[in-house]
Structure formats: C-alpha cells, structure tokens
Amino acid sequence: MTIDFTKLHHNFETSLTSKMLPTIWCSGCSLGSNLQSIIRGAKQAGYDFDHDIVMISGIGCTGRASGYVNIDGFHTTHGRALPFATGVKNGNPDLEVIVFSGDGDLFAIGGNHFIHTARRGTDMTVICNNNSTYGLTGGQASATSFEDTVTPTTIGKNDKPFNLVDLALGAGATFVARYTTAQYNTLPRVIAQAMRHDGFAFIDLVSGCPAIYGKRNGYPTGEYMIKNFKEASVEIDTSDPSYLLSENTAIEFDRKVGYTKIPIGIFRSSTMEGKF
Amino acid sequence: MSEPRILTGEHLISGNEAVAEGALAAGLQGYFGYPITPSTSIMERVIKRIQKIDDRISFVQMEDEIASITAVAGCSWTRKKAMTATSGPGFSLMQEGIGLAGFTETPLVLVNVMRGGPSTGLPTFPGQQETMQAHFGSHGDYLIPTLVPSSIQECFDFTIEAFNIAEALRTPVFVLSDQIISVLKERLIIPEADEIEIVNRASPSNPKITFKGEEIDVDFVPPHNAFGEHEKSFATGLSHDPSGHVDLSADNYEQLIDRLHNKIMKYQHLMPQPDLFNIDDAEIVLVAFGSTARACRRAMILARKEGLKVGTFKINTLWPFPKEQIEKVEQGRKILVVEMSRGQLIWPVERYVHKHVHHLAYYRGQIPTPSIILDKIRKVLGGDNK
Ligand SMILES: Cc1ncc(C[n+]2csc(CCOP(=O)(O)OP(=O)(O)O)c2C)c(N)n1
Ligand code: SF4
Ligand SMILES: [Mg+2]
Numbered sequence: 292m293t294i295d296f297t298k299l300h301h302n303f304e305t306s307l308t309s310k311m312l313p314t315i316w317c318s319g320c321s322l323g324s325n326l327q328s329i330i331r332g333a334k335q336a337g338y339d340f341d342h343d344i345v346m347i348s349g350i351g352c353t354g355r356a357s358g359y360v361n362i363d364g365f366h367t368t369h370g371r372a373l374p375f376a377t378g379v380k381n382g383n384p385d386l387e388v389i390v391f392s393g394d395g396d397l398f399a400i401g402g403n404h405f406i407h408t409a410r411r412g413t414d415m416t417v418i419c420n421n422n423s424t425y426g427l428t429g430g431q432a433s434a435t436s437f438e439d440t441v442t443p444t445t446i447g448k449n450d451k452p453f454n455l456v457d458l459a460l461g462a463g464a465t466f467v468a469r470y471t472t473a474q475y476n477t478l479p480r481v482i483a484q485a486m487r488h489d490g491f492a493f494i495d496l497v498s499g500c501p502a503i504y505g506k507r508n509g510y511p512t513g514e515y516m517i518k519n520f521k522e523a524s525v526e527i528d529t530s531d532p533s534y535l536l537s538e539n540t541a542i543e544f545d546r547k548v549g550y551t552k553i554p555i556g557i558f559r560s561s562t563m564e565g566k567f
Numbered sequence: 568m569s570e571p572r573i574l575t576g577e578h579l580i581s582g583n584e585a586v587a588e589g590a591l592a593a594g595l596q597g598y599f600g601y602p603i604t605p606s607t608s609i610m611e612r613v614i615k616r617i618q619k620i621d622d623r624i625s626f627v628q629m630e631d632e633i634a635s636i637t638a639v640a641g642c643s644w645t646r647k648k649a650m651t652a653t654s655g656p657g658f659s660l661m662q663e664g665i666g667l668a669g670f671t672e673t674p675l676v677l678v679n680v681m682r683g684g685p686s687t688g689l690p691t692f693p694g695q696q697e698t699m700q701a702h703f704g705s706h707g708d709y710l711i712p713t714l715v716p717s718s719i720q721e722c723f724d725f726t727i728e729a730f731n732i733a734e735a736l737r738t739p740v741f742v743l744s745d746q747i748i749s750v751l752k753e754r755l756i757i758p759e760a761d762e763i764e765i766v767n768r769a770s771p772s773n774p775k776i777t778f779k780g781e782e783i784d785v786d787f788v789p790p791h792n793a794f795g796e797h798e799k800s801f802a803t804g805l806s807h808d809p810s811g812h813v814d815l816s817a818d819n820y821e822q823l824i825d826r827l828h829n830k831i832m833k834y835q836h837l838m839p840q841p842d843l844f845n846i847d848d849a850e851i852v853l854v855a856f857g858s859t860a861r862a863c864r865r866a867m868i869l870a871r872k873e874g875l876k877v878g879t880f881k882i883n884t885l886w887p888f889p890k891e892q893i894e895k896v897e898q899g900r901k902i903l904v905v906e907m908s909r910g911q912l913i914w915p916v917e918r919y920v921h922k923h924v925h926h927l928a929y930y931r932g933q934i935p936t937p938s939i940i941l942d943k944i945r946k947v948l949g950g951d952n953k
Contacts, residue, residue, distance in 0.1 A: 308799075341797050342795050345795070355813075357801070357803075358813055363794040363798075364801045364802075366803035366805065367804065368664070368804050371663075371664070374630075374634035375640060377629070377641060378599060378638035378640060378642035382597055382625065385795065386795050403634075
C-alpha cells in the first residue's frame with residue numbers, strides 16, 4: 292500500500308516542518324510519541340513557537356528531531372548538543388533551550404559535556420531519548436545498554452550501564468525526572484515543569500528501539516514495548532528518602548521479556564540560584 | 568569603575584593582549600575557552616576587561632576545546648560575535664567544530680597561537696606547524712580565511728579584520744599567531760572608535776551589507792537567520808538545502824560545496840594583502856609570515872648592506888593563498904621560503920612557483936635569526952641548491 296502523505300493530517304501539523312515529513316523513524320519507535328510529548332509540554336509551558344524556543348540535538352535517530360519541529364533548531368555534531376546549547380543560552384538568555392538527543396550522544400561521546408553542563412547549572416531542559424542503544428548506526432551497545440543484552444558489538448556481556456538518574460543527581464542537575472514513552476499523558480506536564488525550571492533540568496526518557504535493539508532483546512514491536520513500559524514502570528515513593536539510593540533508581544532488564552523495573556517520577560526539583 | 572570597550576590611544580602591550588583588544592574593538596559578545604599555553608593570556612585579558620565594560624559579554628570556561636568551539640558556534644547563532652583562542656593541541660580538538668561552523672556558515676573567530684608540535688610538543692616555544700592544518704585539518708572540502716599577524720599592531724588590526732570577514736562572509740576565520748608574537752611587547756596604536764570599520768552580518772530584514780565599500784552579494788553569502796527572530800531558523804552539519812534543512816542530493820551538495828568555496832574566493836581581495844619589500848631589483852625573495860617574516864625583513868636589511876639584492880614577500884592572509892601576487896614576484900627571481908616547520912608553507916609556494924623553491928626549514932622551537940637567514944641567502948645566491 293502506498294500512503295499519500297499529502298492527504299494525512301497530524302494533530303500537531305503546524306508544529307512540524309512539513310517538508311521534512313515523513314520522518315526517518317521506524318514505525319513502532321518511541322521517537323514519534325516522545326517528540327509529540329515535547330511539543331505538548333512546550334505548549335503547556337506557554338512558549339511561543341515563533342520566537343522564544345530553540346531545540347538543539349546531536350547525531351542519531353533522536354538527533355533528527357530538531358529538523359522536524361517547526362521552531363528554531365540546530366543539529367550539531369555527535370555529542371556536542373550541550374556545548375552548543377551553552378553557547379546559545381549565553382548568547383541569548385531569553386531563549387528557552389531544549390536539548391533532545393540520544394543516550395549515545397549525550398552519555399558516551401558527550402558524557403563529559405553532560406556532567407559539566409549540569410555542574411554549571413546552565414538553564415536548559417535536557418531530554419535523553421534513552422533507548423539503550425545506538426539506533427542510527429545499527430543497534431550497537433551504548434553506555435546504557437543492559438549487561439545481558441545482545442548487540443553487534445557485544446562479546447559475552449556488555450559493560451555495566453549508566454544509571455542516568457543517578458548520574459544527573461551526582462553531577463548537580465537541579466531537576467531530575469524519569470518517565471517512559473508510555474506515560475504520554477504525564478510527560479507533557481513534566482516537560483513543561485522542566486522547561487519552567489530555572490536551572491539545568493534533565494529527563495531520562497526511557498525509550499525503545501523496537502526495530503533493532505528490541506527485536507534482539509525481548510521487545511520486538513512498538514506495541515509490546517509500550518505494554519512492557521507500562522507494566523515495568525514503578526512510581527517512586529518520595530516520602531521514603533531511600534528512593535534516591537542508586538539501587539532504588541536503577542532500571543532492571545531481562546533479555547527474554549524486556550524491562551522488568553523502571554523507577555519513574557521526579558527525583559529532584561530544587562530551586563537554586565539560576566545562571567540566568 | 569567602568570572602562571570603554573575601545574581603549575583609544577598608545578599602548579605598550581603584548582601580541583595576545585592586542586588580540587584581546589582587537590576582539591573587543593570589533594564588538595566581541597561571547598568568549599568560550601579552555602586554557603593552553605601560549606594562548607591563555609588572550610582569555611585572561613578578555614576576562615579582565617569584560618568585567619569593567621558595561622556591555623553584556625558572556626564568558627564560559629568550557630570543559631575542553633571541542634566544547635569551546637562548539638559553544639562559540641552556538642553563541643553566534645544568536646547573532647552575537649563570539650570567539651575562542653587556543654594553541655596546537657587545542658586546535659586539533661577544535662577541528663570537528665571548525666568543520667561544523669564552516670558548513671553551517673557560522674561567523675566566528677578562532678585565534679591559534681602556534682607552539683611547537685606534534686602532540687604536546689614544545690608548549691612554551693614557537694612553531695609554525697599548523698599552516699596546513701588551518702587549511703585541511705577538518706574532514707571534507709572547505710576553505711577558511713586565515714590571517715597571519717607578525718606585529719603587535721597587526722595582532723590588533725587582523726583580529727578586527729577577522730571579525731569583519733567572519734560577519735561579512737558568514738564564515739569562521741582563523742588568526743594564526745605564534746608564541747613569539749604572543750609575548751612580544753611593542754607599541755600599539757588603537758584608533759578612535761569611529762575610525763574602525765565594524766561589519767555586522769546581514770539578516771533577512773537587513774540583507775544588504777557592505778565591507779570595505781563593497782556590497783556583499785546575497786547569492787554568495789545568504790543573510791543569517793539567527794535564533795529568536797521569528798525566522799524558524801534551522802541548521803545542520805548534514806548536507807542541506809538553502810533553507811538549512813537536510814538535503815543529501817548530488818546536485819544540491821555539489822552546489823553547496825562550490826558556493827562555500829566561491830564566497831571566500833570572490834572576496835579574497837578584501838582580506839589583508841601581502842606586503843612586498845624591495846622586490847623590484849631583487850634577485851631573491853624571502854617568503855614568510857608571522858614572526859619569521861620579521862626575521863626575514865631584518866635579514867633583508869643586513870643582506871642589502873652587503874650589496875645582496877634581497878626582497879621580502881610577507882604573507883598576511885595565508886588562506887586563501889596569495890597565488891597571483893606570488894606568481895608575479897617569482898618571475899626572474901629566486902624564491903626562498905623561511906618557516907618554523909620541517910616543510911608546510913613550502914607546499915603552496917611550490918604549487919604556484921613553477922621552478923625550484925629554496926627552503927629554510929627551521930624546526931628547533933626557536934626562530935631562525937636574521938644571521939641564520941642571511942647565511943642561507945648567501946648560499947642560495949652562491950649557487951647552492953640544497
Ligand atoms: C564523531 C562521530 N562518531 C561516530 C558517529 C556515528 N554515529 C552516528 S549516530 C551514533 C550513535 C547514536 O546513538 P544515540 O545517540 O543513542 O542515538 P539513537 O540513534 O539511538 O537515537 C553514532 C555512533 C558520528 N556521526 N560521529
Ligand atoms: S532504528 Fe531504532 S531508534 Fe532508530 S528510528 Fe528505528 S526504532 Fe527508532
Ligand atoms: Mg540511543
């Protein structure tokens with residue numbers, strides 16, 4: 292069946308750069324839904340898409356997002372979204388800066404930039420499309436791939452994955468949250484909150500790459516993935532301070548069935564003296 | 568106590584300090600950097616000064632040079648004049664961002680104060696070993712204007728030129744200085760503010776700009792649609808169409824690569840032209856830039872006292888190379904390239920000079936003294952072809 296894309300309409304059509312559609316993303320991928328959550332979040336937060344918001348991304352399947360939203364944007368080199376965003380925010384502090392990029396981009400090649408940008412507290416919202424793999428280059432292991440999963444670059448076991456919530460808390464991010472693609476009703480509100488946060492806000496947006504990583508590791512379709520996210524998500528109990536311990540923030544995964552535990556919620560939302 | 572941005576008057580300052588003053592005079596609005604000898608005093612001077620200037624000028628000490636150049640590019644996309652300065656190892660790390668900035672037509676200035684390499688090399692001694700890296704250091708085909716000062720006055724003047732070229736042509740511009748000039752103190756004259764030409768990049772609402780009296784052609788240099796200006800501005804390091812969006816098709820890519828090259832070549836004549844000394848009757852012409860060009864001029868004067876007919880071709884814009892001028896000068900004359908490298912400046916010279924080029928390659932972390940150059944001149948004129 293051939294689809295005539297000129298006849299299709301999308302709820303957020305005016306928020307997208309129509310000439311760039313369809314996206315390069317596979318069907319079932321988290322990315323379409325996640326981008327929609329970001330657009331809804333930005334609208335909820337009240338930003339004017341014509342001039343006061345800019346999206347910076349790196350390289351990867353996720354990186355292409357900045358070219359799909361109809362706002363100011365820049366698609367930087369691999370790993371460099373954060374230093375570019377630092378330059379933008381310093382150049383024009385009135386702009387709301389969103390960084391949307393992959394786990395490989397932000398935490399492998401760009402890992403050093405992440406800890407330093409968080410440490411400086413530069414006012415921006417960083418959303419990691421954390422699919423635990425290098426989607427664009429064919430599903431190789433990333434810094435958040437789970438130990439017992441299989442990728443073309445795995446020999447035996449992968450190295451231990453980063454716990455991004457733990458990392459962001461340690462690096463000094465003042466707003467830290469984690470949700471999955473499946474919380475598409477909650478996400479816009481959380482994203483809006485992150486955007487309004489005065490300081491460095493980080494969201495570990497647990498996502499899937501069903502076409503490659505998922506197929507090899509227990510969640511072969513988008514449909515299964517969403518169900519899996521819903522079942523594995525556990526809302527954190529912030530009344531018990533132990534929710535911040537690494538072992539309580541860590542994601543658990545089983546190669547046969549997919550995610551088995553994903554602690555979700557807002558882990559930190561502290562006010563600090565904003566940089567701008 | 569606030570200080571003016573432009574310190575009109577006479578000063579006795581170093582090359583690095585003059586670079587910082589040039590940047591401020593040109594309208595610097597953002598500096599992002601990482602310390603490295605012998606460039607650090609540029610950053611320190613900028614920081615010291617911006618705290619006393621009333622305008623908002625941002626500064627961030629970044630985590631490395633990859634981050635520094637990338638942040639400079641980000642700042643530039645908010646229509647701000649931004650720069651960084653570094654030396655050899657940092658220049659290597661910046662190559663990725665240089666390619667990105669060139670390909671996305673991002674105006675910025677990068678000052679590279681050359682020391683001896685490779686690797687950590689000779690941190691506190693001079694070199695001229697980034698001559699080719701300035702041209703070919705990042706992957707892909709691109710061309711970045713590269714200015715090479717050899718005096719403290721030129722450190723100031725060429726930094727302003729660099730910002731103006733960057734703004735006029737929407738391109739990164741390099742200033743390649745070296746360790747000797749960085750610390751050398753000389754007289755600097757800073758003119759009155761209204762005597763300094765300042766160029767600001769074109770925008771969609773103000774597409775016509777002039778540089779040195781010449782209108783910049785928008786077919787070669789599209790106006791910059793910066794962030795926050797209602798333009799839905801977008802750029803990518805992937806091949807892109809005129810709107811900035813991804814387009815990997817063959818014709819589009821070829822046209823883009825050509826335009827980016829042609830816009831620099833078209834306005835080459837607006838960049839600092841070579842200085843020619845005693846060329847008319849010269850039997851031999853010394854070709855050099857930066858601090859070695861100073862030594863060459865001194866050697867020329869000493870040689871003339873001995874009755875040797877020596878001229879000097881002092882390069883001021885290294886890239887694009889002053890091809891036409893050197894072709895004129897070489898006719899009927901011997902050419903001697905003098906450089907602090909085992910052999911880099913010799914490459915473009917050999918390309919455009921259609922005969923044997925003599926070479927004084929001096930790579931000892933020291934400048935070749937006028938007497939060393941004079942010895943070489945005597946040998947060459949005496950028929951020694953080595
Ligand atoms: C310097 C550099 N190294 C490697 C690559 C190749 N590369 C492109 S995307 C990518 C990984 C992307 O993974 P991630 O950031 O997780 O994004 P995803 O595709 O999963 O959304 C790599 C290694 C590159 N473009 N640049
Ligand atoms: S390769 Fe994976 S991450 Fe990339 S678009 Fe396809 S499903 Fe999504
Ligand atoms: Mg990924």
